[in-house]
Amino acid sequence: MADRSRILVVDDETQISRVLKTTLSSQGYEVKTAADGEAGLEAVTDWHPDLLITDLSMPKMNGVELCRAVREQSQIPIIVLSVREEEKNKVDALDAGADDYVTKPFGVNELLARVRANLRRVAATAEPPNTPVEAGDFYINPESRQVKVAGKEVHLTPKEFDLLTFMARHPGKVLTHRVLLNAVWGGQSVQQPEYLRVFINQLRKKIEPEDTPRYILTDPWVGYRFQPGESD
């Protein structure tokens, strides 16, 4: 990442693509453009951009579908360009995995600010995957796959372990069903929310000391939240 950040722009209006390319290039970014969703997805796979800017309405594959497809393979920030006050579509896009949206017509400076903000955010998020997680009452060692809760060792099955580890890496945040399913079972799976309930339940039986959950909290209609213990 010491290199220049790569930005992929997906839009069927060549006029907008060209303006964006010029503007972003002048800021020191490396820029590529694609004219529709399919080409965009291909470019994500081949070129590995650090950030994706995409229009919502496009031929071949629209913005929401593109978001979903990209999320199958990558966690890069996605900024969506939407027209007018279509709050609902924006929400769909955000649900599909987009990180941000900018409403057309937009100022160049606004877009640049969003780009910087999103690149900065992921830079702060990156973490070494094999470091032990220590938080509150929990100690999780990914290498030995050892788990201790309040000093006591607990035996977890692989899926249980993956689930707990992922949640422990994002303490306090609400993790939607989609995110959790994707993290543990991978993108292409049938992704049935039932899995999640079953495994959350099993995890709780092994982890929660009392009857009412204290570590794994449920946010109805949204997802689950992991609270490692003591303080917030």
Next chain:
Amino acid sequence: MADRSRILVVDDETQISRVLKTTLSSQGYEVKTAADGEAGLEAVTDWHPDLLITDLSMPKMNGVELCRAVREQSQIPIIVLSVREEEKNKVDALDAGADDYVTKPFGVNELLARVRANLRRVAATAEPPNTPVEAGDFYINPESRQVKVAGKEVHLTPKEFDLLTFMARHPGKVLTHRVLLNAVWGGQSVQQPEYLRVFINQLRKKIEPEDTPRYILTDPWVGYRFQPGESD
């Protein structure tokens, strides 16, 4: 933006235009006037004002049409001047993208307060949607879905959360029923205004410390307005 803010006044009554120009200029704003909607739109395109004040009934192009046309190209705050008899038009204008309204006859200080409030609001707009909203007594974190009011945490259901978040992102702005319903329930929904009443009520019960609303204000016949606390 270190420059003086530019304000465009669109009104066919030259008497009002003149008064506004004098008043606003004395406050350090740079002011231009236009006598009808078409001239106003042209001035928006050419002069790029930071804020627009417009009358509703005008020759050539009325205020509602002007709002819609301006919104095609710009997100600047729009304050609408309306008279009692034009209640309906006022709501139309707000739906068409206006941010605020002042009813004639109005006091100069009232108008100045609205101008300041609306200029201040746009100054703080280039944030990704997942950044926490901090305003007045409120702290709203979309990522953890955590809400704090005056330091105390409050649990909100998803719809309540969506509603509050949307309002908090547009503090001080008049939000019509249509806009709110659209933002929370989406366009194609049945859009019954009853929903809004019920949820506003529930939000108030969870948020308002006293009996008389302080944060969520109702604008009768128009919609609601969110005031995060302290000032204006």
Next chain:
DNA sequence: ATTGCCTTTATAAAACATTTACGCTTTCCC
């Protein structure tokens, strides 16, 4: 055949959204 784990299925309970109802106030219209 046994064991351990993942996947399904089934069902009761909980959480939430929607709808209905009603008293009150404000506007509208004659």
Next chain:
DNA sequence: GGGAAAGCGTAAATGTTTTATAAAGGCAAT
């Protein structure tokens, strides 16, 4: 003015979706 209509706040009933939980079926490794 005065009655009708519409908007608002509020509480409560109803309906739907989501969740917790147990348990059965399947598959691979031992």
